[in-house]
Amino acid sequence: MSDFTFAELSPDMILAALEQCGIFPQSGLLALNSYENRVYQFLSDEQKRYVVKFYRPQRWSNEQILEEHAFSQALADAEIPVVAPLAHQGETLHFAEQYRFALFNSVGGRQFELDNLDHLEWMGRFIGRMHKVASSAPFTHRPTMDIESYLTKPRQTLANSTLLPESLHTAFFTILDQVIELTKTLYQPGKLIRLHGDCHAGNILWRDGPMFVDLDDSRMGPAVQDLWMMLNGDRAQQQMQLETLIESYEEFCEFDSKELTLIEPLRAMRMVHYMAWLSDRWQDPAFPRAFPWFAEQRYWEQQILALKEQFATLQEPPLSLVPY
Numbered sequence: 377m378s379d380f381t382f383a384e385l386s387p388d389m390i391l392a393a394l395e396q397c398g399i400f401p402q403s404g405l406l407a408l409n410s411y412e413n414r415v416y417q418f419l420s421d422e423q424k425r426y427v428v429k430f431y432r433p434q435r436w437s438n439e440q441i442l443e444e445h446a447f448s449q450a451l452a453d454a455e456i457p458v459v460a461p462l463a464h465q466g467e468t469l470h471f472a473e474q475y476r477f478a479l480f481n482s483v484g485g486r487q488f489e490l491d492n493l494d495h496l497e498w499m500g501r502f503i504g505r506m507h508k509v510a511s512s513a514p515f516t517h518r519p520t521m522d523i524e525s526y527l528t529k530p531r532q533t534l535a536n537s538t539l540l541p542e543s544l545h546t547a548f549f550t551i552l553d554q555v556i557e558l559t560k561t562l563y564q565p566g567k568l569i570r571l572h573g574d575c576h577a578g579n580i581l582w583r584d585g586p587m588f589v590d591l592d593d594s595r596m597g598p599a600v601q602d603l604w605m606m607l608n609g610d611r612a613q614q615q616m617q618l619e620t621l622i623e624s625y626e627e628f629c630e631f632d633s634k635e636l637t638l639i640e641p642l643r644a645m646r647m648v649h650y651m652a653w654l655s656d657r658w659q660d661p662a663f664p665r666a667f668p669w670f671a672e673q674r675y676w677e678q679q680i681l682a683l684k685e686q687f688a689t690l691q692e693p694p695l696s697l698v699p700y
Contacts, residue, residue, distance in 0.1 A: 379433040379434070379474050379475075380432065380433055380434055380659070380660070381660040381661065381662075382414050382430070382432070382475075382491055382658060382660070383664075384473070384474065384475075385475055386449070386496065387405065387472065388458075389472055390405060390416065390428070390472075391477070392472065392560070393428075393470065393472035393475075393477055394418075394428060394474075395468070395477060395629060397470060398464065399420050399426060400420060400421045400481070400596075401419065401420060401421075401681075402418075402419050402420060402421045402423075403418050403419035404426075405417075405418050406418065408415055408427065409569065409578075410429075411655075411660075411662055411663065412429055412432055412435075412592065412667060413429050413431050413432050413592065413658070414429070414430040414432075415427060415428070415429045416428050417428075417482050423456070424481075425481070425482035426462075426480065426482055427476050427479070427480045427481070427482045428477055428478070428479050428480075429477060429479075429480065429592075430472075430475050430476070431476045431477065431478075432520075433474060433476075435474065436477070437517065438469060438520045438693065439516075439517040440517045440518050440519075441469055441476065441478075441696045442469055443515055443516065443517045443518050444518065444591050444592065444594050445460070445461050445469065445478065446469045446595055447510075447515075447570055447591065448460040448461065448591050449461075449468075449511055451506055451588075454505065454509050454554035454700075455553070455589070456502060456505050456506050456509065457502065457585060457586060457587045457588060458506075458587075458588045458589075458591070459483055459587065459588070459589045460482050461478040461479060461480055462478075462479045462480060462481065464479070467672075468524070473488065474492075477617050479512075481585070483487060483581060483587055484581070484583065485576060485581030485582050485583040486581070486582050486583075487580075487581075488577045488580040488581070488586060489580065489582070489584050490577055490606060490608050491608070491609070491613075493617070493620050495582065495586075496606060496617055496620045496624075497620055497621075497623075497624045498585055498619050498624070499580070499585055499586055499606060499621065500603075500620065500621040500622065500623065500624030500625040500627075501574075501624045501625070501627055501628060502585070502586050502588075503575070503602050503621075503625055503626035504624065504625035504629040504631075505628045505656060506571060506572065506588070506602070506628065507599050507628075507629045508604070508628050508629045509626075510569045510570035510571065511569045511570075511629070513570075514568070514569075514597065515594075515596050516567060516568055517625055518594060518596065518674030519595045519596070520568060520595060520596040520597065521568075521571070521573070521595055521596065521598070521642075521645075522626075523559075523560055523563060523599030523645075524671075525649075526646070526648065527560065527645060527647035527648055527649075527651045528576065529555050529561060530648045530649050530651070531552065531553075531556060531648065531652075533652040533653060533655055534549075534592075534652055534655060535549070535554070535578040537669050539654040539655055539658065539670060540676055541676060542675045543673075544673065544676050544677065544680065546682050547680050548676060548679070548683075551680055551683040551684050551687060552588070552648070552683055555644050555647075555648070555686055555687050555690070556644075556648065556684050558644075558687065558690050558691070559641045559644045559645060559690065562564055562637065562638075562640070562641040562690060563638060563641040563642070563645070564638075565597065565598040565635070565638060565695040566598070566632060566634065566635070567595065567598070567599075567632065567693070568597055568598060569595060569597070569598075569599055570594065570595075571594055571595060571596070571597045571599075571601050571602050572588060572591055572593075572594055572602050573591070573593035573594045573597070573601065573602070574590065574592070575597050575602040575605055576602075576605040578607075583632075586648060596647055597637055598635050598642075599629075599632070599635060600631075600635040600636065600638050600642070601638075602626070602637060603618075603621055603622075603635060604639045604642060604643065606621055607695075610696070614693060614695060618695055618697070621695065622697060624688055633696070633697050635661075635693050636694050636697070637694045637695060639692065639694060640686070640690050640692075640694065642686060642690050643686065643689075644686050644690060645688060647682065647683070651679065654667055654670050655670075657669075
């Protein structure tokens with residue numbers, strides 16, 4: 377458990393790990409906003425800024441991490457703006473006692489603006505280019521976005537959780553099971569490709585165009601997974617955003633409009649998976665500090681309402697590229 381929670385990852389261990397790669401920090405280690413892994417930015421003695429990421433133990437195998445690295449490099453080689461890991465002596469995955477880590481150049485930028493149609497047009501083009509490369513070969517080791525991983529196992533995790541108040545069990549699991557059953561019916565993906573997997577605004581930096589970071593959740597899945605998190609606002613706003621994204625996306629990669637029926641099932645899967653992820657990580661002291669509301673009754677009451685709203689949305693006509 378100390379490995380899982382990074383309890384043994386000391387500053388001295390981090391510095392020793394970096395020095396074995398020939399990098400000597402001059403500044404302190406600035407912790408970046410990451411909870412799944414431990415990520416630090418620093419300035420080297422050569423006045424270069426780097427980011428080091430220590431992977432959470434017991435999550436990915438070495439083969440899965442290296443497959444993510446190879447995908448990142450393939451995208452970078454195709455001149456797609458992705459921050460790929462740096463190699464030292466031909467290796468991108470490094471070891472520090474029980475921990476594994478990777479090094480990256482530090483890149484700056486401002487936050488991507490979801491309500492900016494010009495930004496969305498750029499995003500559509502670059503995701504289209506990304507998916508053109510992604511479609512050329514499948515992942516062999518990394519997982520697939522499926523019902524088992526995003527609904528069945530998370531449901532079991534939540535059933536075993538002590539964080540959900542006993543008084544809300546019946547109400548919560550009644551609507552949760554309704555959402556799960558309907559999502560199982562609706563989530564029928566066709567072609568699966570390699571994905572960024574977690575393509576939300578927090579993983580995009582804007583520097584005269586988008587810069588993709590953090591492919592830690594990359595996996596096989598439907599193309600629309602890398603697009604739907606760009607949509608926000610009411611239905612009319614989402615319709616306009618969708619049309620902007622797809623029009624520019626199709627300059628480089630064909631989009632199957634049948635995948636639009638997967639948007640709300642994918643949203644439901646993300647909701648359930650996220651709750652289970654927080655519950656699963658609760659023994660890491662970083663999580664109660666960062667998400668104290670997760671253990672409060674009010675949070676679970678809000679989730680019951682959110683699930684009811686999502687259940688209703690799942691029954692509505694999906695977004696389309698032509699008037700419904």
